[in-house]
Amino acid sequence: MYSDAQETLINLFEDALILVKSFNRDVYKSDFETHYNKYKDFFVNVNESLREEEGKEAVISELAGIIPNYIDGKLKKIGQKRKRENLILDYNMALVTYVLPVINYGVGEYGNAISEKIVELWNNNISSVTIKNATYETITEGFKKRLCYITTAVCESLGKPDDCYELELLRNYRDKYLIEENAGRDIVQQYYNIAPTIVKRIDKRDDAKGIYKRIWTDYLTPCIHLIEENEKEACKKVYSDMVYDLQKKYIYS
Known part of the structure; x- marks a missing residue:
């Protein structure tokens, strides 16, 4: 046998x-x-x-x-x-x-x-x-959490745990806001399909930690502050821009 x-x-x-x-x-x-x-x-x-x-x-x-x-x-x-x-x-x-x-x-x-x-x-x-x-x-089950896929990679690179405040805030934003409206669901769906590949390609680079730090500074920190201020639509714009920019750079480049 x-x-x-x-x-x-x-x-x-x-x-x-x-x-x-x-x-x-x-x-x-x-x-x-x-x-x-x-x-x-x-x-x-x-x-x-x-x-x-x-x-x-x-x-x-x-x-x-x-x-x-x-x-x-x-x-x-x-x-x-x-x-x-x-x-x-x-x-x-x-x-x-x-x-x-x-x-x-x-x-x-x-x-x-x-x-x-x-x-x-x-x-x-x-x-x-x-x-x-x-x-x-x-x-x-992990696919249901993928809106935080890149965020998780960023937080790990910064030494933050999976249950850190930032990740929990973004997961709650996804579940309580984005998935409830059509445009938000489109962002989530797009994200499901590309986030694993983006993280995989970033991880292969020598400057991966620097890239994750820039994502944190340019996209995630502003988005988190907007959620805290209840500016959820503005956060959606920032997150959508992040998905588009990273897709352009790491999927189609």
């Missing part, structure tokens, strides 16, 4: 690298389902075999090591540090969007054990940025 595991899991990852290039809210559900169905029989067999396996922990560790070992081998062939770092960002994204969620969804009761071990090996050997386990549900 496990004889084809290496080839199958490597193909799973390589397919995820392709899918992540078009990752956004509109296509994630259908892409995830197609991706899962392609490997469904393999996952069913893994789950059934593990139920009967006496040495479950050893088999889980062996399965979990396939993708990290494969990526480690690829990275060792890359001489340039910056190129390796950029590849790792792509690999991280593929792993948390289309690999871990599919394993958690597909391997039933043992999915979490395998995915948690992958995360442990990945964080120890591949990525300097700590990744967390992910499920289909956490990804789709």
Whole structure:
């Protein structure tokens, strides 16, 4: 049963690298389902075999090591540090969007054990940025929070926590104001589709921290002050300008 595991899991990852290039809210559900169905029989067999396996922990560790070992081998062939770092960002994204969620969804009761071990090996050997386990549900729930996707990245670069005042204020503004009116919903929808790519491209740059600091100064701080002053329409204009400017610079440039 496990004889084809290496080839199958490597193909799973390589397919995820392709899918992540078009990752956004509109296509994630259908892409995830197609991706899962392609490997469904393999996952069913893994789950059934593990139920009967006496040495479950050893088999889980062996399965979990396939993708990290494969990526480690690829990275060792890359001489340039910056190129390796950029590849790792792509690999991280593929792993948390289309690999871990599919394993958690597909391997039933043992999915979490395998995915948690992958995360442990990945964080120890591949990525300097700590990744967390992910499920289909956490990804789709995350889309509901994406108005703060860039804001979250900015706050992280400034050492602010996920529940910081600024993020909570902007999330409340999104949920209590923007989504309630048509023009605001259009901004949110546009943001859903481009924010992950913008953050990904900024993170690849040497001056990422400086870029996030400028976003904070030029867009987020004025918008937060406008919300505090109940100038919600004015804040919408600032946020809309930010989406447009960042899209122009990091999507179409």
